Amino acid sequence: MIYNTLxxxxxxxxxxxxxxxxxxxxxxxxxxxxxxxxxxxGSGEITEMLAQKGYTMTALDLSEEMVKQAKSKNLEGSIEFLCQDMRHLNNLGSYS
Ligand SMILES: C[S@@+](CC[C@H](N)C(=O)[O-])C[C@H]1O[C@@H](n2cnc3c(N)ncnc32)[C@H](O)[C@@H]1O
Structure with missing residues (x-):
């Protein structure tokens, strides 16, 4: 996947x-x-900003490397990151 390199x-x-x-x-x-x-x-820019605004974030991306980049920004570990295809969401709970 190109995003693993990118x-x-x-x-x-x-x-x-x-x-x-x-x-x-x-x-x-x-x-x-x-x-x-x-x-x-992606690299979690918006994810991190929303977490800092008080949203309880679960964020997913298909690219393992993008998830790693995103995780590295969330120093307090408050965000749940998943490496997952967004076309298959059956295992997830309910969100607003
Ligand atoms: C252009 S980036 C956007 C990242 C982020 N939303 C942003 O605004 O910076 C597109 C992202 O979609 C992810 N992606 C592509 N197909 C996907 C899929 N089927 N399921 C989950 N993520 C996918 C890629 O790995 C990449 O990180």
């Missing part, structure tokens, strides 16, 4: 803090902090 350069190539902040503001405007499932979390 993972090491992903933030350097495409990280856009302003865009991530705008996504987070929009999510906050639509959804109060809750149990939240993020699909295809």
């Amino acid at each position: 993972a090491h350069y992903y933030d350097a190539l495409v990280k856009d803090e302003e865009a991530s902040r705008e996504w987070v503001s929009w999510i906050e405007s639509e959804l109060a902090p809750c149990d939240c499932l993020e699909l295809a979390c």
